[in-house]
Amino acid sequence: MEEFIVTEKLTKKYGDVTAIDGLDLKVHAGEIYGFLGPNGAGKTTTIRVLTTLTKPTSGRALVNGFDVVKEPDAVKKMIGVVQQHVSLDRDLTVKENMEFRARLHHLGSSERKKRIGELLDYVGLTEEADRLVDDLSGGMKKRAMIVSSLMHSPKVLFLDEPTVGLDAQTRRRLWDLIRRLHLDGTTVFLTTHYIEEAEALCQRVGIIDQGRLIDLGKPLELRQRLGLVTVETLVNNKETRYQYFADRAAATSYVQNLPPEAKTVIIRESNLEDVFVELTGRKVGAD
Amino acid sequence: MVTAFRDIYSVLWVDLRFLRRHWLRTLATSLVNPLLYLVAFGYGLGSGIRFDGYNYLAFVMPGIIALTAMSSSYGGAGLKLHVDRLFYKCFDEYLMSPISLFSLAVGKTLIGVVRGLISTVAILVVGVLISDALMVTPLFVLVLVISCFVFSFLGVLVGLVAKSHQDMGTFSTLVILPMTFLSGTFFSLSQLPEAVTAVLYMFPLTHSSLCLRAAALDQPFPWLSFAALLGFGVAFFAGCMWALKKASV
Numbered sequence: 001m002e003e004f005i006v007t008e009k010l011t012k013k014y015g016d017v018t019a020i021d022g023l024d025l026k027v028h029a030g031e032i033y034g035f036l037g038p039n040g041a042g043k044t045t046t047i048r049v050l051t052t053l054t055k056p057t058s059g060r061a062l063v064n065g066f067d068v069v070k071e072p073d074a075v076k077k078m079i080g081v082v083q084q085h086v087s088l089d090r091d092l093t094v095k096e097n098m099e100f101r102a103r104l105h106h107l108g109s110s111e112r113k114k115r116i117g118e119l120l121d122y123v124g125l126t127e128e129a130d131r132l133v134d135d136l137s138g139g140m141k142k143r144a145m146i147v148s149s150l151m152h153s154p155k156v157l158f159l160d161e162p163t164v165g166l167d168a169q170t171r172r173r174l175w176d177l178i179r180r181l182h183l184d185g186t187t188v189f190l191t192t193h194y195i196e197e198a199e200a201l202c203q204r205v206g207i208i209d210q211g212r213l214i215d216l217g218k219p220l221e222l223r224q225r226l227g228l229v230t231v232e233t234l235v236n237n238k239e240t241r242y243q244y245f246a247d248r249a250a251a252t253s254y255v256q257n258l259p260p261e262a263k264t265v266i267i268r269e270s271n272l273e274d275v276f277v278e279l280t281g282r283k284v285g286a287d
Numbered sequence: 288m289v290t291a292f293r294d295i296y297s298v299l300w301v302d303l304r305f306l307r308r309h310w311l312r313t314l315a316t317s318l319v320n321p322l323l324y325l326v327a328f329g330y331g332l333g334s335g336i337r338f339d340g341y342n343y344l345a346f347v348m349p350g351i352i353a354l355t356a357m358s359s360s361y362g363g364a365g366l367k368l369h370v371d372r373l374f375y376k377c378f379d380e381y382l383m384s385p386i387s388l389f390s391l392a393v394g395k396t397l398i399g400v401v402r403g404l405i406s407t408v409a410i411l412v413v414g415v416l417i418s419d420a421l422m423v424t425p426l427f428v429l430v431l432v433i434s435c436f437v438f439s440f441l442g443v444l445v446g447l448v449a450k451s452h453q454d455m456g457t458f459s460t461l462v463i464l465p466m467t468f469l470s471g472t473f474f475s476l477s478q479l480p481e482a483v484t485a486v487l488y489m490f491p492l493t494h495s496s497l498c499l500r501a502a503a504l505d506q507p508f509p510w511l512s513f514a515a516l517l518g519f520g521v522a523f524f525a526g527c528m529w530a531l532k533k534a535s536v
Contacts, residue, residue, distance in 0.1 A: 052535070091305050091308065092304055103297035104297055106290070
């Protein structure tokens with residue numbers, strides 16, 4: 001499979017703090033790659049390096065074969081970036097923001113008009129075209145950011161925590177939009193600390209902790225490696241223990257042989273959060 | 288070359304949209320200070336004074352135009368850039384796009400120049416109406432445009448390197464404010480001890496007001512100050528390029 005993003009021993013240090021620590025990544029062309037990790041794991045720094053905003057301390061990063069440090073202009077032409085915060089000009093309208101991005105990417109006047117119309121329609125923002133960004137709801141702002149970053153038809157879209165702070169309904173609409181982009185052939189690199197987001201969207205998930213990639217695979221594979229069924233047991237009313245099993249039969253037989261001080265047993269499907277906790281000893285989302 | 292011009296205009300375009308939306312507010316706020324100076328110093332304090340053979344109003348007008356060029360250009364170029372960079376963080380969008388740092392620096396400077404020229408032209412109209420000694424010569428216009436560039440470069444530079452809102456405030460209080468009052472804007476430098484004058488020559492506004500006054504009142508033109516003003520412009524622009532290089536990969 002063709003590799004679209006490759007990093008080799010990528011390292012970024014800020015003084016004594018190591019944000020990325022010898023990261024080796026391979027993102028396939030056309031996939032939705034999820035970068036899962038707690039706050040401060042190095043997700044945003046990785047995106048900043050891949051999008052030419054931050055210079056790595058050592059190692060290298062390639063986007064479609066172009067080195068982000070040596071050939072930043074070639075990289076810039078093929079990336080679209082949706083940052084975590086609202087990075088649109090809030091004093092301009094949605095349409096003006098889109099036009100601005102198109103101008104920065106050298107789209108001609110007729111192409112700009114055509115593309116703005118198409119994209120607004122694509123994300124259902126046509127009615128909002130002439131509203132100031134500042135007056136939009138959180139979900140609309142995010143959609144406006146996505147269409148602005150798509151103006152120059154990037155080959156890869158970076159989404160940094162795309163659904164943080166959005167309500168459940170808006171989040172699902174955005175997921176559908178991301179799936180649609182994927183179906184249209186865009187490679188998607190998204191960071192998240194929402195387990196369900198990674199499970200719902202990503203073909204492959206890389207788990208990052210303290211700047212290192214600690215596991216990688218399809219969400220199902222990662223769960224299979226751990227055990228698809230989880231048993232939660234409350235021991236002495238204070239400590240919850242987790243055990244993982246390949247199937248329900250194995251889990252049930254374990255539960256039947258539990259000692260009497262083990263109470264409140266839950267048998268459920270394992271999720272990526274279990275994978276993460278087992279790998280790092282920490283909960284996702286915890287600082 | 289064509290690409291560079293197109294990119295410069297693309298950068299300017301955003302700020303022009305902003306200006307178009309807020310033109311009245313922008314113009315009003317940038318005119319309050321110079322009009323206050325004009326009334327307080329030009330009419331209030333200075334009505335009975337003569338300076339270098341001119342009535343005070345004629346003398347102070349070029350100084351007020353110089354400081355208007357400074358504050359409008361500096362603020363126009365620097366403040367929004369600073370807010371976009373540190374608070375809204377939308378400045379990254381420029382750095383992630385395939386435009387050159389040169390185009391970015393010039394584009395961001397031009398909005399300061401545009402705003403500086405709008406404000407100074409408005410004050411100039413008032414000045415020509417109230418003082419018949421004031422002459423708008425080609426040299427005057429040239430110095431005015433160069434001054435707007437110099438202070439816009441300074442605005443972009445400070446907007447790029449300031450690490451916080453406090454930094455911007457500190458620079459305004461420690462550099463811009465003293466410059467406003469001391470750079471020969473309201474009085475003649477010849478009245479000051481030489482040691483003080485030597486310090487004041489380190490301010491670009493001093494050279495700007497010296498040149499503007501000479502051009503407006505048909506005095507011998509201080510070419511050395513003109514060269515110094517150009518030097519400040521080159522230095523500030525080099526600073527902008529350095530800051531942008533530091534901010535990008």
